[in-house]
Amino acid sequence: MTRQGAIPIQYTNVTSLRVGAMDFGSDDTALNSFRRNVQRVPANKILLHDGEHNCKVIVVIEGWLATSKSSLNGEVQLIDFMLPGDIADPTSADGKTAGLNIEAVTGALVSVIPLAVWHRMLAESPRLARANEQVQAAERARLSERMLRLGRGSAESRIAYALIELCMRLRPLGLSDNCAFHLPLTQRHIGDFTGLTAVHVCRTLRRFVRNGLVETADHMDIRITNLATLSEIAGVEPERLAAEITPLPE
Amino acid sequence: MTRQGAIPIQYTNVTSLRVGAMDFGSDDTALNSFRRNVQRVPANKILLHDGEHNCKVIVVIEGWLATSKSSLNGEVQLIDFMLPGDIADPTSADGKTAGLNIEAVTGALVSVIPLAVWHRMLAESPRLARANEQVQAAERARLSERMLRLGRGSAESRIAYALIELCMRLRPLGLSDNCAFHLPLTQRHIGDFTGLTAVHVCRTLRRFVRNGLVETADHMDIRITNLATLSEIAGVEPERLAAEITPLPE
DNA sequence: CGGATTCTTGATTTCTCTCAACAGATGTGG
DNA sequence: CCACATCTGTTGAGAGAAATCAAGAATCCG
Secondary structure, eight states: OOOOSOOOOSSOOOOOEEETTEEEOTTOHHHHHHHHTEEEEOTTOEEEOTTOSSOEEEEEEESOEEEEEEOTTSOEEEEEEEOTTOEEOOBOTTSSSBOSEEEESSOEEEEEEEHHHHHHHHHHOHHHHHHHHHHHHHHHHHHHHHHHHHHHOOHHHHHHHHHHHHHHHHGGGTOEETTEEEOOOOHHHHHHHHTSOHHHHHHHHHHHHHTTSEEEETTTEEEESOHHHHHHHHTOOHHHHHHHHSOOOO | OOGGGOOOSOOOOOOOEEETTEEEOTTOHHHHHHHHTEEEEOTTOEEEOTTOSSOEEEEEEESOEEEEEEOTTSOEEEEEEEOTTOEEOOBOTTSSSBOSEEEESSOEEEEEEEHHHHHHHHHHOHHHHHHHHHHHHHHHHHHHHHHHHHHHOOHHHHHHHHHHHHHHHHGGGTOEETTEEEOOOOHHHHHHHHTOOHHHHHHHHHHHHHTTSEEEETTTEEEESOHHHHHHHHTOOHHHHHHHHSOOOO
């Protein structure tokens, strides 16, 4: 928790953005709309509260966001991470109220778009509408994979899955090189993501390291050294998973 | 399984369907498309397999469907129940492959629509597109509520939540009268829905009954007799929940 | 009727949480 | 620059919640 919205606008100069399988360049009106609503936000800033009436769609340009729900006694469940090119649409059934918290995990560059504007954008750009569908489909696929592990998986399975999911998602962004990647997360984040306590995340990760499945370096630099075994623990085929949860360039 | 597959095959003659907040009558071209693709399916029939390439959108007209994922060792997680007016779109990120199983829990009347046709329908009917959005938003809200409980809730909390969610969803369908409703489910279904074993579902339900929170009659006729306490266990405000997870008529 | 589910309850085991203590890192202000 | 507070990560010991194993009762179905 720190200083707020400070960070002045320097290179808010977005020249292109890939959403789903679609590249939006300077000649796209959609990109101009993104630009008009760009904000740079600091890490840990909450962009939207669950239940908030003034609901907005948030497009990630740079950095990590997370969507979450929290229980009355303060426990948090991360619902999904939103990476560059992802679209967080927190709207619930009434079409007005947010059903999620959205917060910045790292400093991030986002486009915050009022619902009305967003709907107009979708109507005016079939490409954007299509990209939006792809991104939503990818998110749905991720959510159900994760629900399966939350409901039926062991701690090992949940964490193995989380590592593989994030690895696969970072790959097309150029942020995962041969199963080595950096997670800007604490073990608490991983716990909130997998429905475990931070303590148990620690134990389980260390066990993975002891067993030669992953290596870790300073603050969450991860390298998966035995993808085959880790996949087996996660109950997943990595390539099939990648196809289902990340929109691939065509 | 049981009787409720019974529903006689007479009125496959669909004269209107409410999807989200929208009524589609005989004068709607969308309804005609639904009609052209109507199928009656028996209980337990699997309509679509996770991973299946020939992916379709399924609109529920009557009865209960469930979407699910299963792990390699055969454990099942129900992702969501689909009730009349709901739309099951199992498409994953590649836009072609199904990311979910879809099966009939009861005998059901459904409209099975190929993806291409579905997209054409959405393009041609802004009302249908709007209804689709509402239904999807409601589903997203339900999924995140449930993920919170799967990750962070006790068995009591999960089951209490499930009962309240289903109660709230059945209400606008006229199937829940003053918190009394019938669930065409076994305790195993509830276990697969809440990520618990059937044994533990049984214990927990009986505890609720002993404590005067709910009454049960023959095979899953439920009456919530103390909604206040049950809501507290579920960590939910019933009316707010209802607004977030069910599309309300306008 | 007989077989197959489903439900119920008890006894035991297993997994994860909770509590606790400490080390390392980070950051702050004097 | 140091003293100090605050996070984060690590590890151990013990408690608690749900799973597993098991066996019998109730129900459904052909």
